[in-house]
Amino acid sequence: MTIRSDRDHGQRYRPRMSCLKKLEATVVQMQDPSTGVKGTDQKLNITTIPHVITGQDIVAWITKNVNIDNDEAQAFGTMLVAFGYIYPLQDHKKLVLRPDGSLYRFQTPYFWPVQKWKAEDTDYAIYLAKRNIRKKGVLHAYEQEEYNKLHKWMNHKWDFIVMQAKEQYQFQSLSKADRVVFDCQERAYWIVHRPPPQTHSAMDYGLDRHIDRNAEEKKTYDYYRRIIIYTQQAVMRSRVKSSVSLGALAKYITTFKNHDPFLVPCLPSNPWHTDDNSYWELNAPDVEIPTKMSVERWSFSFYELLNDPRGRADFKIFLKKEFSGENLAFWEAAEELKWGTAASMSEKAEQIFKTFLAPGAPRWINIDGRTMGLTVKGLEHPHRYVLDAAQTHIFMLMKKDTFYRYLKSPVYKEIQKKAISPAPHNFSEAQLQQNMRNRRPSINPIITWQKEQEEKAKAAAAAGPVDIKKLMASKLDRK
């Protein structure tokens, strides 16, 4: 039984189906006997059934009346079929409009998809029971599964369902032709609303919504209060001249336009199109030689460099040469604190304090006194964002100073020279099919995580407090 109460806060409104109302208007026009699509009679063994239309007629009518070109008209027609306003008579499982002589018929308005009401499971159970009666237990595999599921779930209603199914099945008094028409209609309706597995359904709209988008919202006190707060906040926002913001946008676009996979095909080939994984392999975080595109991207901004794991590794090598790795180490430690588990937070905070912030610490970072004071005070009661001020300061320091030195350094120039530029793939149709067949799942994420942990352990061991004396001693020894 459906739960019925006004306080039921379940989500039940379907979004994004407002196109259905517009489609209905078009369908009504389409079937107009004088100006609509021309219908013929379908000849079956025993009877003739009127009002049958062909695919090419539909496409032609749509092209003329909606004033679009042929390809779009076909897509539009396919949408009509997929939503269930027209159903195909041949190959009824595939809801596509074929622009040839294949036959279609209009669906009766009772079975039109309506935004407000979903196709109910009770009705589906009755339909399956009817089909069971008619076909004497021979249903499709997915229908059998659904039947069993519904039987288990709606067990208490089962008497009612069987009784209704038997009653509805008894309509033998209708003429043969009408029975065929009705059965075709019902079958088409259920193919749209309960699609067979591994087919796409046009009624797939995601989750139900809590609020009905079509209903007018009641103007209560709460509503007005909400609107007032919203507008007050909107007025208080800081304003930027459009010339400034548009200039920033234009600059961003010119910088990044060659790196957008929608605008420029990515090298060697887009794995989603060609099922070839080389693009992902070449850009993996632990790859030896990065691609030219990534290296170029690192030079755009410090944020890009830090975000790309390969770029960060390169930057780390550079910093090691300069003996100023503590800034980046602190930044990474702060990130770990931000994103880490709540349990480990106090422990991490203490470690960070000992390593980076305490006076005389092994990797002491150079931040101004005010920030240092704030951070140390905050560390008494550590929370996730206690290092935020210090982290921002360090970030700006690295960006303004170290980043530009990095870009001019021999490390970066060497990487630029070594970077590879893969040639674009050019797969033939047969190769594409083969790629599709050879699709394999990628590395188990558990293995990737384990590798990361190993790397971290190695890095932690290596980056222990660098004993300057020992290092200088070893250098002096060699001399």
Place this chain on the structure above:
Amino acid sequence: MSRWRQSVVEIQTRKRQVNECERAQAALSKVTACFQQMATSLGSNMDGSFLREELEETRTVAHKICSGLHRRLLSLLIEMEQGQEDKEQVERLWVMILSSLENFQRDLKKVKVLQEIFPLTQRKDRQALINAGYAGGTSEVAARAAMVQTPWLSVEETASPDLKNHIVEIDVLLEEMFQRVNVPLWSVEPTQEAWVEGVSTQDGGQEEDESLEDIMEVEVVSQNSTSGCCNHHNCKVGCLLCLLS
């Protein structure tokens, strides 16, 4: 021990009432099925004022059966005591009437909306009716519905409401039923098992059904080798939402 205290007369009356309710339930089932069948031709080329009148009549019959059944079943359930023999039967009837009422209310809502979309007040409205392929008439269905009689011995005078009020009335009925009787719905065991209805067949209907299936399977047009939805050579997606075209 209370059931031994009931007199024979009481037991007999109760049995009669339960049987009456069962017959009424079967009748209601029939009427709602007819109503649905007629509702499917609303808005199609078979629609007409005749169909709408028949719908109205069927709805009135259903309303009469509904209200009578509801009243009787409610009284049966309220005066039911623990450990009564026909407890299961009455509860089963209860679930069935709730489901039929909900089903019927859904059909009523659909009918209301369809009647608003396809009003038949003017001549040119007939052009808007969808040519869905019907050729015959629904007069037999309506006759079937009219044949159903209310199995009450006494005639009750209740005014049957119009469509909108009927929907609201069913809402009220259902609300009342849920509040006054507390029967856990999931505890009711059905008498029918799964898949049973497919096994039992009637002789007369067999050959007709087979040929019906043949008729519905129009021969498939030979498809060309591309299994995509559009003509793009890279399209392997069988749906209309591919981005390649």
